[in-house]
Amino acid sequence: MTTPSPLLDRPGAVEGGGADAQVASHYGDPFREQRLLMDGHAVVDLSNRGVVTVSGPDRLSWLNTLSSQLLLGLRPGQSSETLLLTVQGRIEFSIHLVDDGATAWLITEGGEAAPLAAWLDRMKFMLRVEVTDATEAWAVLGATRALPELGDDVIAWEDPWPAIGVGGYAYSTIGDGEHPGRERPWFEYLVPRDALDAVVTGTGLALAGSLAAEALRIAAWRPRAGFETDEKTIPHELDLMRTAVHLAKGCYKGQETVARVHNLGHPPRRLTFLHLDGSQHTLPAMGSPVLSEGRTVGRVTSVGHHYEMGPIALAVLKRSVDATADLLVQDGEEMYAAGQEVIVAPDAGQVVGRATGFLRGPR
Incomplete structure (x- = not known):
């Protein structure tokens, strides 16, 4: 435009x-x-x-x-x-x-x-x-x-x-x-x-x-291109396998990686939903680092103020981050406490031979 x-x-x-x-x-x-x-x-x-x-x-x-x-x-x-x-x-x-x-x-x-x-x-x-x-x-x-x-x-x-x-x-x-x-x-x-x-x-x-x-x-946990995505993003990390990928269709560019991660591997990162501390009068900027025990483990990708839930955000984190861990979002000198609600499961992927786990196929 x-x-x-x-x-x-x-x-x-x-x-x-x-x-x-x-x-x-x-x-x-x-x-x-x-x-x-x-x-x-x-x-x-x-x-x-x-x-x-x-x-x-x-x-x-x-x-x-x-x-x-x-x-x-x-x-x-x-x-x-x-x-x-x-x-x-x-x-x-x-x-x-x-x-x-x-x-x-x-x-x-x-x-x-x-x-x-x-x-x-x-x-x-x-x-x-x-x-x-x-x-x-x-x-x-x-x-x-x-x-x-x-x-x-x-x-x-x-x-x-x-x-x-x-x-x-x-x-x-x-x-x-x-x-x-x-x-x-x-x-x-x-x-x-x-x-x-x-x-x-x-x-x-x-x-x-x-x-x-x-x-x-x-x-709604809905990823948006240019926000939740970067130059390394694969569909598995954002739960886009549910709506944007057909696992049984013919060959297309990138299909080998899609199938390999889904069947045998794990996506290196995972999308999560954050409830942000609402006591401050500001919101962290998009791209702000997410910290766990003092280490940077991801970044905020989208942030907003919901009329019922208050300050909320989406973030892309390393897969290894504990799904129960309390997190901090750092924006310059400001620190925002963040409780995570898991979107993409830490054990996502590797469905071959999988007997149990979080993941669900179509009904």
């Missing part, structure tokens, strides 16, 4: 920073916006996200050969999540994908759209596909419910999180029905960018800022 969102002209709008620059972080009352969004009475401006389209009769079979998810037979309107990996199995691109019967719509982080489109374009060879960076033409709106207010023809991506997909596997420590992500359904709607302001007005819904959306995402 090259220009700020027109919704920043709304009363009370305060622009966000970092990956959420050019959209509003809030409109004057972040906690109220969070409650409205959670209850389905607000939408959030995600027009800083990138949109790439892939058209042509070979689009799904072609994307299927490149990515981690089984995309063959994807029905019009059906949503999926997939990853493009390096040869070492590290996450290169994270994609929210929905096909409308003629075009596959790929939603990414804003800075990833142009590199993704360029990467895909190089991989076309002689196939009947056409790749377009459509970010300048299309904007994204987020909501926690289906929005009939947008009409029947709107293109919508429904987040599969946290359901364990066919061919997927859960690396978390709790049952699927108990997962906190169940409390946060999530939809991303594609609307013409030049009509964004009018579309939002037409819904009659309130606007929530990125702070509200991020707090709900963190509480």
